[in-house]
Amino acid sequence: MEEKAAQLSGPSASELGPRLEAASEKGQDLRTALAGCLIDLAPDGMGHLGLGWTLCPDLDAMADFISTLQKVLAETSRIPIPALVHLEALNGAVIPGAPAYPTAVAQAATWNPALIRKMAELTRDHLLSAGVRHALSPVLDLARDPRWGRVHETFGEDPDLSAAMGVAFVRGLQGEDLRGGVAACAKHFLGYSVSQAGMNLAAVHLGRRTLREEYSRPFEAVIREAGIATVMNSYSEIDGVPVVADPDILTALLRDELGFDGAVVSDYGSIDHLLSRTRLVDGFPEGACLAIEAGLDIEFPDARGYAHLPELVRSGKLDVALLDRAARRCLELKERLGLLDDLFGVTVHPGWSAPVPDRDADRATSRAMAGQAAVLLTNNGALPLAPTTRRIAVIGGPATEVRIHYGGYSGVAAAELNTSVAELQTLIADLTAAGDIAADPPTAVGGEGDDPASAGLDDAMGMRLIPTPGFPTRFEEMAREAEPASRSVAQALQEALPDADVVVTAAGGPEGTSTEDADRAAEAAVQADVAVVVVGERAGWVGGITAGEGYDRQDLCLPGDQERLIQAAAATGTPVVTVVVSGRPLLLGRIAEHSAAVLWAPLLGPAAGEVIADIITGRTSPSGRLPVSFPASMGQIPVFHGARAGSGYDRLGGADAAGYIDGSARPLFCFGHGLTYTDFEYGDIELATAELQAGDVVELTVTITNTGDRDGEEVVQLYARDVLASTTRPARQLLAFARVAVAAGASRRVRMTAPINALALVDRTGRLVLEPGEVQLMIGASSSDIRCRTSARIMGALTEVPPHERFLVP
Structure with missing residues (x-):
């Protein structure tokens, strides 16, 4: 039983690290040091290991460490089963020196699943080259409360956009055959992002129908459409029961309803939380019992709870069948990965050779993604800069940084x-x-x-x-060392406009903006033809951070009073172009009033500076679209486009029938919004058939014409509304989308398809059904900019829907 339990966890990096360091100080090599550690820490084998960020300084060191670990583990264990090593990989492998990509909310802003899949494939190669076979990504939480600090790790607010991006990510990471791939992990199941008051780890107040229809939808998509290997529980407690101890969530919903057949892993320390935070139990044995009974198979990062499983079985407090079930799921995962193919000849990659990462492809993909993710929110003709522009003031501390464009898990x-x-x-x-x-x-x-x-x-x-105040200068230096080709916005503008007078004033920032900073901004702006003011948040773990895990905010104005820079520059009469660097929606109403243009740069990664400069100068056109709604006020939160009929800002009774007595309920910028440097006209919808049966595919075409004088890309969005249903339905539901390039003056016919079963609902008996009746179909440039409409009718009787037939995935 000890060997079975050992497969369900392993020592943490914090346990291994000090021992290895002490051994190194004694002159022991890595192999000898590991052998000593494993005899003490893993005498019955090691199921898993999270290397954290301290044991290995880079991917090469990680490859050496993992290779040596597996060999020593084979020598010291009775049954030489390799450990499954995991790492974060949300926007590239989270290890210093590994290539970086835009963070997840930026990935979603591309509305381009094929690009996300390419990024995941490249990330897979880097992980495989080091021997990492398990990645704790993607994050499939729906970001509907921007106070929550982890919005930038998600694919946004919409379940169907998140599903499409999640499926692309998982397919890229796991590959066609998991023996040559990396096991992905969907997290955080379930409801983690909608915690009370937007606070990390707080309670979740959602009904079971909403959980099933909306918040579990991206998870179900990666289960049924991509065969995801693992799912991670959330820290949430729903209706008074922590998810890690809730069989209704981890077994009845996840496995019985959604069809998951892989391994459930714990978010780090979830069993600990049953003692220290939610206070359900008074000891680790009881916590372990609740977790494994609920359906948790693997405990991360260590075995504080699951080390007690053998004694629980022997004392009669735990059925041995539950231990066997968890061990079987863990071993089945390792078998799918090929880790059991040659137990007595263990290598880093049993049965095949590790790929050689393509650094050129990494850089090209990261830049392409950043270019498609930047969203032009407003433009009163200030962008692109006129060719006659000669004096440009670049203002703001963030304008001189490259570090500010990275997320927390980077x-x-x-x-x-x-x-x-x-x-x-x-x-x-x-x-x-x-x-x-x-x-x-x-x-x-x-x-x-x-x-x-x-x-x-x-x-x-x-x-x-x-917390620690301030942003250490050395962190900026470290970011530049990690990506030597990166340029700040100021540098990139100077290089893009060699004949212009580009004056940089690094005043203010997230840490604070003084009166002197505002005065300096005004002095710079008054002498310029245009002022480019760069402001934003900083995501991470240490050093003046305002966004990230545990960094929730009650006020979504720009941190550090950076708005003063924009107001001071605008007061001079010089047109102001504001670049907002953030991974979540902020309150931008006053900023938009004072700016001639506003560009949102959602943590675009190492290529951010060049991409932003290219958009400002007109070398490229912006083409990102919002995956989240930007509120007009704090009182609107949560605000999102998929609110149910009769609720939200778009009640079916009429626009702004939903308003407050002191203001509109509509967000400042709606889901799907994004401008470019040309205009598109939409023709009428051509519907293949207006009468549909359960299981049919909605097929329609629409002609898009570029009426401007520049080439451009449009993201065509198809929404649906169920006119009459037995339960309250969303005011609009995203059914399909397509990113299309259209040359100046040209037209393109865009064909869009979606399964009609995507409109299935959970009826009052708990069945997933498709109801007959009228469906409105709407095509537009955003959720609020609908250009053409038509209707279809679902024929026949009410039909129970096979769950796997209802996803919009490429």
């Missing part, structure tokens, strides 16, 4: 955390040696005290995270 942010932890550990060691402090566990910079920035890091590293 190699750059990981390197920052490594550096901060190492520095603090050294400081504590020095103070302890001097007798100034007691030798307590180290504290890492960057979280929120009792509500840590990452409960996972809290558990995995044995540290409590606390």
Whole structure:
């Protein structure tokens, strides 16, 4: 039983790290050091290992570490089953030195699943080259409350857009055959992003129908359409029961209804939370019992709970069948990955050779993605810059940074955390040696005290995270070292406009904007033909962070009073182009009023500076579309396009019948919105057939004409509305979308298809059914910019729908 339980977890990086360091100081090589560690920490084998960000400084070191680990594990275990090593890979492998891509919300802003799949394929090659066979990505939570700090890790607010992006990501990461791929992990199941008041780890208040129809939809898509290998529970508690201890969520819904047959892994420290946070149990044995009974197969990052499983079975408190079930699922995953093909000849990649990563393709794909993700929110003719523009003021501290364009789960942010932890550990060691402090566990910079920035890091590293002010200059230097070709917006504009006078004023930023900063902005703007003001948030773990895991906000105005820069520049009469760098919606109403154009740069990664400069100068046209709604006020939150009929900002009774007494309920910028440098006209919808049966495909075409003098790309969006149903339906539901390039003056016929079963609902008996009746079909440039409409009718009787026939995936 101990060997079975050992397959369900493993030692954490925080357990291995100090032991390996001590062995190294004694002169032991890695192989000898690992052998000693495994005898103590994994005498019955090792199921899994999360390397964290401290054991391996780069991918090459990781490859050496994992190869040595697997060989030593084979030598020290009775049954030489390899460990399954996992890593984060939301926007590239999260390890310093690995190629980086735009973060997930930017990926969704491309509305281009094929590009997301290409990114995942390239990420897979890097992970495989190091021997990492399990990636804790993608995040499939729906981001409908921008106060929550992890919006940038999601594919946005819409279940169908998230499903399409998630399926593309998983197919790319896992490959055609999982033996040559990396197991993906859909997280966080379920409801994690809609916690009370937008606060990380807080309770979730959602009905079971909403959970089933909307929040579980992206998860079901990657299960049925991409065969995802693992699912991670959320930290949430729904209706008073933490998900990790809820069989209704982890078994009845996930497995029985959604059809999942893989392994369920815990978010880091989930069993710990049953003791420390939600207080359901008073000990790890009881917590482990609740979790495995609910359907949790694998505990991360260590075995604080599942180490007790054998004794629970022997004492009669746990059915051995549950231990066997979890062990079987874990071994089946390893078998699918090919890790059991040659138990006594273990290599990093049993049975095949690791691919050689293509760095040129990495850079090209990252840049293409960034170029398609930037969203032009407003434009009063300021962009692109006129050829006669000669004096340009570039204003704002973020204009001189490359670091600000990265998300929290990135190699750059990981390197920052490594550096901060190492520095603090050294400081504590020095103070302890001097007798100034007691030798307590180290504290890492960057979280929120009792509500840590990452409960996972809290558990995995044995540290409590606390906030630290300011943004260390060395972090910017580290980001530039990681991607030497990266350019800040200021640098890129200077290089793009060699004949112009580009003056840079690095005033203000997320850390704070003073009166002097505003005065400097005004002085620079008054002497210029145009002022480009770059403002935004900084996502990560340490050093002046305003977004990320545990970094939730009650006020979504620009942090650090950066709005003063825009107001000061605008007051001079010089046109202001505002670039907003953020991974979530912010309150931009006053900013839009003072700006001649507003460009949203949703954490575009290493190519951000060049892409933004290209759009401003007109070398390329913006083509991103919003995957999230931008609220007009804090009081509107949550605001999203898929609210049910009779609710939200678009009640069927009429526009703004839903308004407040002191303002409109409509968001400032709606889902799907995005401008470009040309105009498109839409012809009438041609519907293949207006009468449909359950299982049929809606097929229609529409002609798009580029009426401008520049080539451009349009994202054509198809929405549907169920006119009459037995339960309340969304005011609009995204059915299909297509990104199309249309040359100036040209027209293109765009064919769009979607399964009519996508409109299935959970009826009052809990069945997934398609009801007969009228369906309105709407095509437009956004959820609020509908250009043409038609209707179809679902014929026949009410029909129970096979779950796998209802997804819009490429």
